[in-house]
Amino acid sequence: xxxxxxxxxxxxxxxxxxxxxxxxxxxxxxxxxxxxxxxxxxxxxxxxxxxxxxxxxxxxxxxxxxxxxxxxxxxxxxxxxxxxxxxxxxxxxxxxxxxxxxxxxxxxxxxxxxxxxxxxxxxxxxxxxxxxxxxxxxxxxxxxxxxxxxxxxxxxxxxxxxxxxxxxxxxxxxxxxxxxxxxxxxxxxxxxxxxxxxxxxxxxxxxxxxxxxxxxxxxxxxxxxxxxxxxxxxxxxxxxxxxxxxxxxxxxxxxxxxxxxxxxxxxxxxxxxxxxxxxxxxxxxxxxxxxxxxxxxxxxxxxxxxxxxxxxxxxxxxxxxxxxxxxxxxxxxxxxxxxxxxxxxxxxxxxxxxxxxxxxxxxxxxxxxxxxxxxxxxxxxxxxxxxxxxxxxxxxxxxxxxxxxxxxxxxxxxxxxxxxxxxxxxxxxxxxxxxxxxxxxxxxxxxxxxx
Numbered sequence: 001x002x003x004x005x006x007x008x009x010x011x012x013x014x015x016x017x018x019x020x021x022x023x024x025x026x027x028x029x030x031x032x033x034x035x036x037x038x039x040x041x042x043x044x045x046x047x048x049x050x051x052x053x054x055x056x057x058x059x060x061x062x063x064x065x066x067x068x069x070x071x072x073x074x075x076x077x078x079x080x081x082x083x084x085x086x087x088x089x090x091x092x093x094x095x096x097x098x099x100x101x102x103x104x105x106x107x108x109x110x111x112x113x114x115x116x117x118x119x120x121x122x123x124x125x126x127x128x129x130x131x132x133x134x135x136x137x138x139x140x141x142x143x144x145x146x147x148x149x150x151x152x153x154x155x156x157x158x159x160x161x162x163x164x165x166x167x168x169x170x171x172x173x174x175x176x177x178x179x180x181x182x183x184x185x186x187x188x189x190x191x192x193x194x195x196x197x198x199x200x201x202x203x204x205x206x207x208x209x210x211x212x213x214x215x216x217x218x219x220x221x222x223x224x225x226x227x228x229x230x231x232x233x234x235x236x237x238x239x240x241x242x243x244x245x246x247x248x249x250x251x252x253x254x255x256x257x258x259x260x261x262x263x264x265x266x267x268x269x270x271x272x273x274x275x276x277x278x279x280x281x282x283x284x285x286x287x288x289x290x291x292x293x294x295x296x297x298x299x300x301x302x303x304x305x306x307x308x309x310x311x312x313x314x315x316x317x318x319x320x321x322x323x324x325x326x327x328x329x330x331x332x333x334x335x336x337x338x339x340x341x342x343x344x345x346x347x348x349x350x351x352x353x354x355x356x357x358x359x360x361x362x363x364x365x366x367x368x369x370x371x372x373x374x375x376x377x378x379x380x381x382x383x384x385x386x387x388x389x390x391x392x393x394x395x396x397x398x399x400x401x402x403x404x405x406x407x408x409x410x411x412x413x414x415x416x417x418x419x420x421x422x423x424x425x426x427x428x429x430x431x432x433x434x435x436x437x438x439x440x441x442x443x444x445x446x447x448x449x450x451x
Contacts, residue, residue: 003037003162003166003170004037004040004041006161006162007037007041007158007159007162008041008044008045010158010160010161011037011038011041011045011158012045013150014150014151014156014157014158015045015047015118015120015156015158017045017046018045018046018047018048019045019046019047019048019117019118020047020048020050020115020116020117020118021038021047021048021049021050021117021118021119021120021156022050022051022052022082022111022114022115022116022117022118022119022120023035023038023049023050023051023052023120023122024051024052024054024107024111024119024120024121024122025051025052025053025070025073025074025081026053026066026070026122026181027053027066027067027069027070027073027178027179028122028178028179028180028181029164029167029168029171029178029180030122030123030124030159030164030167031121031122032073032171032176032177032178033122033159033167033170033171033176033178034120034121034122034158034159035049035051035073035077035079036171036174036176037158037159038120038158039077039079048117049079050079050080050081050082050115051070051074051079051080051081051082052081052082052083052084052110052111052114052115053066053067053070053071053081053082053083053084054083054084054085054086054106054107054110054111055067055083055084055085055086056086056088056103056106056107057085057086057087057088057089057090058088058089058099058103058183059181059182059183062181062182065179066179066181067083069177069178069179070083071083073177082114084110084114085386086106086107086110087383088102088103088106089102090383090423090426091105091106091396091397091423098189100189100191105396105397105398106396109395109396112154113392115154117154118154118155118156119154119155119156120155120156120157120158121155121156121157122157122159123148123157123159123160124159124160124162124163124164124167125159125160125161125162125163125164125210125211125214126163126164126195126199126210127148127160127164128147128148128160128210128213128214128217129147129199129209129210129213129214130191130194130195130199131147131148132144132145132147132213132216132217133194133198133199134190134191134194135147137190137194142220142223142224142227143224145216145217145220146217146218146220146221146224147213147214147217147220147221148160148217149221160214161214163210163211227255227256227259228259228263230256231256231259231260231263232263234252234256234260235260235263235264238252238260240307240308241308242310243308243309243310243311244260244264244308244309245307245308245309246285246286246304246307246308246309247307249261249285249309250285250286257282258278258282261278261281261282262278264311265277265278265281265296265300265311268300268311268312268313273296277296277297280294280296281294281296281302284302284304284309285304285309287304289304290305290306291303291304291305291306292304300312300313313402318335318337318405318406319374319375319405319406320333320334320335320337320372320373320374320405320406320407320408320409321334321335321373321374322371322372322373323371323372323373324369324370324371325340325342325369325370325371325372325410325439326342327342327344327365327370327437328342328343328344328437329341329342330342331372333372333408335406336444337406337408337443337444338408338441338442338443338444339441339442340372340408340410340439340440340441340442341439341440341442342370342437342438342439343437343438343440344362344435344436344437344438345359345435345436345437345438355397355420355421355422355423356420356421356440356441356442356443357438357439357440357441358418358424358429358438358439359429359430359436359437359438359439360417360418360424360428360429360430360436360437360439361428361429361430361431361434361435361436361437362430362434362435362436362437363434363435364428365412365428365437368412368413370410370411370412370439371410371411372408372409372410372411373408373409373411374405374406374407374408374409375390375391375394375404375405375407375409375419376409377391379391379409379416380416381393381416381417381419381422381423381425382425382426382427383423383425383426390409390416390419390422391404393419393422393423394407394419394421394422397421397422399421399422407419407420407421407443408420408441410439412428418439420441420443
């Protein structure tokens with residue numbers, strides 16, 4: 001069967017007729033092939049097709065070349081294109097993430113803002129096999145072994161059943177150009193090492209390894225979904241008013257009980273609950289005491305009263321009232337929202353790798369009052385990639401919603417220059433030979449930007 005026919009069948013399964021679809025277009029072979037294939041079947045499916053390209057602020061002229069290629073390709077094909085830009089290096093420094101993770105977060109945040117309906121990404125069968133291996137290397141459960149889901153929320157991946165080699169061959173046959181990302185050839189990240197070193201060794205033993213992993217992952221996803229449905233029904237059977245029956249939970253098979261507890265924690269906003277959190281919950285459920293309490297990460301509280309288990313999300317942080325900062329000195333913020341320390345240091349070059357500490361040029365600050373307050377409607381912060389609303393930046397950085405009003409925004413004459421957990425205006429950044437004001441925020445345990 002031709003690739004076009006296989007793709008059309010897969011697209012019908014994932015994309016309802018008449019949908020608006022925005023293709024995440026990097027300019028590489030996979031995303032160009034995805035755009036071309038969707039363009040070819042857009043009339044058949046009644047699609048409203050567009051594309052979005054994100055410039056990560058990395059790779060210099062090569063990234064500019066990629067953007068120009070995407071603009072030219074979409075103009076030639078008559079496909080609307082939206083281009084976004086971000087400073088991945090600054091985001092990685094502000095959040096402590098790797099460049100790879102920071103780039104992914106910024107890219108997906110851009111796509112979520114840009115696409116009005118569905119987002120199509122060009123993950124292929126080889127990406128899926130590599131992802132399963134990565135999860136195995138790092139340690140995983142059924143969700144990780146299920147690989148990349150064909151559909152998640154608004155994101156669809158119609159190429160998951162197609163190998164990278166098949167896509168390259170198809171592009172060559174069609175005479176469709178693409179660009180190459182030179183960083184894909186480097187071994188500076190784990191995914192590339194898996195791709196370049198492990199995959200060839202495995203394929204020497206089984207040339208059809210990619211297809212084998214795809215079948216296994218699909219089977220695991222199916223069984224995982226079935227277990228999740230069983231767990232949801234079992235959870236309802238264990239309901240006891242606003243809580244759950246401890247006896248009912250203890251009577252379940254361990255695999256169902258763990259799923260129920262993980263689901264409870266996720267619904268309360270706990271970021272990536274660990275097996276340790278589940279074990280702590282199971283210990284609490286099985287305890288012989290008539291009552292007990294447990295505080296988990298992200299401020300989630302668990303209370304057992306006789307047979308009833310109650311979980312509660314933390315209260316949102318209060319909005320930080322405007323407070324004048326002591327310069328130099330330490331200012332204790334009202335409402336138990338932490339403290340800010342200002343230190344004047346000569347000839348400081350502070351390598352920005354901490355989202356709660358920044359170094360500003362002292363000569364730009366001297367003689368002016370600095371204020372700290374909570375975010376306000378209309379607040380904007382200028383970063384390397386341009387000015388953006390503080391609200392959007394906090395969402396992009398994945399700061400917990402309950403904490404955002406309590407995160408200090410440092411202002412100079414009413415204009416935000418620092419948002420802790422997000423970044424600082426680069427116009428104020430101190431250089432290696434400048435007198436600097438180092439500003440550090442010590443957050444309360446339950447409200448830590450960047451965690």
